[in-house]
Amino acid sequence: MEKEKIKIECCDSFHVHEEVVNTVTEMMPEEEVLYDLAELYKVFGDSTRIKILYVLFEADLCVCDIAQLLNMGQSAISHQLRVLKQARLVKFRREGKSVIYSLADDHVRTIIDQGMEHISE
Amino acid sequence: MEKEKIKIECCDSFHVHEEVVNTVTEMMPEEEVLYDLAELYKVFGDSTRIKILYVLFEADLCVCDIAQLLNMGQSAISHQLRVLKQARLVKFRREGKSVIYSLADDHVRTIIDQGMEHISE
DNA sequence: TTATCATATGAACAACTATTCATATGATAA
DNA sequence: TTATCATATGAATAGTTGTTCATATGATAA
Numbered sequence: 001m002e003k004e005k006i007k008i009e010c011c012d013s014f015h016v017h018e019e020v021v022n023t024v025t026e027m028m029p030e031e032e033v034l035y036d037l038a039e040l041y042k043v044f045g046d047s048t049r050i051k052i053l054y055v056l057f058e059a060d061l062c063v064c065d066i067a068q069l070l071n072m073g074q075s076a077i078s079h080q081l082r083v084l085k086q087a088r089l090v091k092f093r094r095e096g097k098s099v100i101y102s103l104a105d106d107h108v109r110t111i112i113d114q115g116m117e118h119i120s121e
Numbered sequence: 122m123e124k125e126k127i128k129i130e131c132c133d134s135f136h137v138h139e140e141v142v143n144t145v146t147e148m149m150p151e152e153e154v155l156y157d158l159a160e161l162y163k164v165f166g167d168s169t170r171i172k173i174l175y176v177l178f179e180a181d182l183c184v185c186d187i188a189q190l191l192n193m194g195q196s197a198i199s200h201q202l203r204v205l206k207q208a209r210l211v212k213f214r215r216e217g218k219s220v221i222y223s224l225a226d227d228h229v230r231t232i233i234d235q236g237m238e239h240i241s242e
Numbered sequence: 243t244t245a246t247c248a249t250a251t252g253a254a255c256a257a258c259t260a261t262t263c264a265t266a267t268g269a270t271a272a
Numbered sequence: 273t274t275a276t277c278a279t280a281t282g283a284a285t286a287g288t289t290g291t292t293c294a295t296a297t298g299a300t301a302a
Binding site for chain 2: 040
């Protein structure tokens with residue numbers, strides 16, 4: 001029950017007060033949540049996936065259409081769509097012989113817009 | 122001057138209309154911007170860096186304090202702070218023998234909050 | 243100036259990632 | 273059912289990334 005004590009002694013003195021240590025340990029999300037969060041951002045951390053998302057901003061498209069638009073191989077796109085799917089950033093439906101991909105929700109747009117805002121400052 | 126024509130022929134038929142192709146090519150940011158955007162998200166795509174940002178939400182701290190709080194080596198933290206610095210997500214000031222790091226602006230918080238919202242759905 | 247101490251940096255290594263190629267899957271249309 | 277076609281998957285490979293260890297840097301205090 002007793003909270004594990006964290007001894008902060010560095011820089012030849014105590015820079016971090018116990019108060020800060022407590023606040024930090026309280027505010028810090030669970031290790032697992034932090035890991036999941038990093039995993040989500042990793043998905044955005046590839047320009048091919050960013051491009052796919054941008055393309056899907058404009059229209060719902062099948063795999064080979066995306067591949068053509070981005071001038072990339074079908075397999076590469078399929079692999080990346082899997083990553084986006086696992087992160088619940090895109091969803092899909094079957095239409096005839098094709099599988100049509102579309103954006104899962106508005107978070108995608110918000111997150112990308114925020115990033116855009118940051119880099120264009 | 123004439124826009125390069127993109128021939129979309131796949132899935133044994135034309136799924137993508139010329140209209141969509143035009144919209145997509147117009148809306149899609151420059152290759153370089155897309156690259157920079159991906160680079161930014163890569164920075165968020167590591168749980169150590171996420172932790173550092175969370176710690177800095179609570180207080181401005183020197184390198185070794187962060188290392189102690191996260192129970193990691195000084196060098197590892199220093200390397201990661203460099204990445205965060207390059208992405209303009211943190212800033213720093215010297216205080217005595219120490220270098221104190223702090224958050225650069227509010228985008229950091231907004232971006233992390235958006236991500237949190239997405240994963241906790 | 244010189245010694246000290248916090249931080250930064252470079253090299254090395256292990257772990258991970260994106261793409262390609264080849265092929266499997268599975269739904270559709272005949 | 274069977275052939276076809278779009279998509280998915282697996283293995284292989286090249287490139288990238290995070291941490292550690294050892295050491296360099298550079299500001300401070302004496």
